[in-house]
Amino acid sequence: xxxxxxxxxxxxxxxxxxxxxxxxxxxxxxxxxxxxxxxxxxxxxxxxxxxxxxxxxxxxxxxxxxxxxxxxxxxxxxxxxxxxxxxxxxxxxxxxxxxxxxxxxxxxxxxxxxxxxxxxxxxxxxxxxxxxxxxxxxxxxxxxxxxxxxxxxxxxxxxxxxxxxxxxxxxxxxxxxxxxxxxxxxxxxxxxxxxxxxxxxxxxxxxxxxxxxxxxxxxxxxxxxxxxxxxxxxxxxxxxxxxxxxxxxxxxxxxxxxxxxxxxxxxxxxxxxxxxxxxxxxxxxxxxxxxxxxxxxxxxxxxxxxxxxxxxxxxxxxxxxxxxxxxxxxxxxxxxxxxxxxxxxxxxxxxxxxxxxxxxxxxxxxxxxxxxxxxxxxxxxxxxxxxxxxxxxxx
Ligand code: MN
Numbered sequence: 001x002x003x004x005x006x007x008x009x010x011x012x013x014x015x016x017x018x019x020x021x022x023x024x025x026x027x028x029x030x031x032x033x034x035x036x037x038x039x040x041x042x043x044x045x046x047x048x049x050x051x052x053x054x055x056x057x058x059x060x061x062x063x064x065x066x067x068x069x070x071x072x073x074x075x076x077x078x079x080x081x082x083x084x085x086x087x088x089x090x091x092x093x094x095x096x097x098x099x100x101x102x103x104x105x106x107x108x109x110x111x112x113x114x115x116x117x118x119x120x121x122x123x124x125x126x127x128x129x130x131x132x133x134x135x136x137x138x139x140x141x142x143x144x145x146x147x148x149x150x151x152x153x154x155x156x157x158x159x160x161x162x163x164x165x166x167x168x169x170x171x172x173x174x175x176x177x178x179x180x181x182x183x184x185x186x187x188x189x190x191x192x193x194x195x196x197x198x199x200x201x202x203x204x205x206x207x208x209x210x211x212x213x214x215x216x217x218x219x220x221x222x223x224x225x226x227x228x229x230x231x232x233x234x235x236x237x238x239x240x241x242x243x244x245x246x247x248x249x250x251x252x253x254x255x256x257x258x259x260x261x262x263x264x265x266x267x268x269x270x271x272x273x274x275x276x277x278x279x280x281x282x283x284x285x286x287x288x289x290x291x292x293x294x295x296x297x298x299x300x301x302x303x304x305x306x307x308x309x310x311x312x313x314x315x316x317x318x319x320x321x322x323x324x325x326x327x328x329x330x331x332x333x334x335x336x337x338x339x340x341x342x343x344x345x346x347x348x349x350x351x352x353x354x355x356x357x358x359x360x361x362x363x364x365x366x367x368x369x370x371x372x373x374x375x376x377x378x379x380x381x382x383x384x385x386x387x388x389x390x391x392x393x394x395x
Contacts, residue, residue: 004357008108008381009345011114012351025133029129033124048123049129090353090354112155112384121134127161131169156170160187180213184215218278256276261310274318275320281327287314288337341379341383
């Protein structure tokens with residue numbers, strides 16, 4: 001086993017610069033793009049296209065040495081003087097050139113990148129604002145990441161208010177060198193759902209252009225009531241709330257993967273590849289069995305008929321990323337699910353920054369070389385072959 005394990009990351013995020021919209025859009029539009037306003041130490045207010053709601057900020061306690069060791073955060077915590085807020089962001093979080101240094105240090109070769117504040121884009125109601133906003137965002141992604149290094153694989157944003165707008169942006173970003181499109185796991189209720197016939201040309205275009213459908217947990221539209229939003233972190237309160245909220249996030253991606261298979265979208269577009277990020281991987285064999293049982297035992301009710309069984313489709317066309325889960329490795333070694341891809345979730349707190357090598361060694365020191373290669377590099381390379389292998393002399 002090599003001392004340093006190199007891995008591609010099937011889950012990472014960019015942080016949008018504060019002035020991004022104001023610098024690149026007319027003021028009346030820029031003001032309505034998603035932004036966060038800090039109310040006090042404990043609360044932020046999110047503003048999107050005339051909507052606004054409060055959500056709690058992570059509290060900023062002094063973290064004990066014990067907690068830091070437990071979370072693998074020791075190195076970051078000591079550097080940050082033990083303040084939780086400062087643990088969140090590694091040195092290169094807002095600088096694409098310094099970020100490469102973080103990746104080298106951690107042993108990450110290439111990474112797919114999702115937005116951060118842009119995870120609220122689904123709340124934009126004005127189609128003009130949505131269309132213009134994603135163009136500005138994608139232009140910035142190209143300049144800041146695509147043009148800086150082939151190791152960066154940002155997922156382009158699309159407007160979901162109009163199929164025509166989504167289609168023209170998909171064509172534009174393919175021409176700009178993007179390899180993936182960020183697809184929310186669910187659409188707002190006033191938009192045709194992903195499986196509606198209106199979206200058929202969208203899936204066909206992604207397949208034809210070779211763009212990966214990149215989906216991230218927490219991307220279902222938030223339900224907003226009484227000025228608070230129940231997604232992107234906070235749905236449950238009380239005992240166990242933090243853990244319940246974290247587990248909750250993975251259910252929406254399971255629904256999304258089930259829909260992509262059972263609706264026939266993946267069957268009729270066999271070249272389409274879906275990456276589901278941050279939701280773990282061992283649920284795929286379970287969902288696969290469950291769908292195939294339904295497809296056979298409830299066959300009389302099942303529409304549409306598929307040319308392959310659901311378990312074959314999900315095993316072949318859906319890829320899933322995880323950070324720490326030991327069961328994800330066993331989904332590959334024990335359940336025959338090959339599309340398991342490791343992810344760092346850089347630069348987020350639940351990710352592996354500061355302890356990536358420790359995590360990779362814990363996961364892979366006792367498995368064979370082929371398993372390690374497949375999960376750390378091979379599955380990702382199937383989706384994004386252009387990133388290539390890390391040079392052999394890299395340490
Ligand atoms: Mn993530």
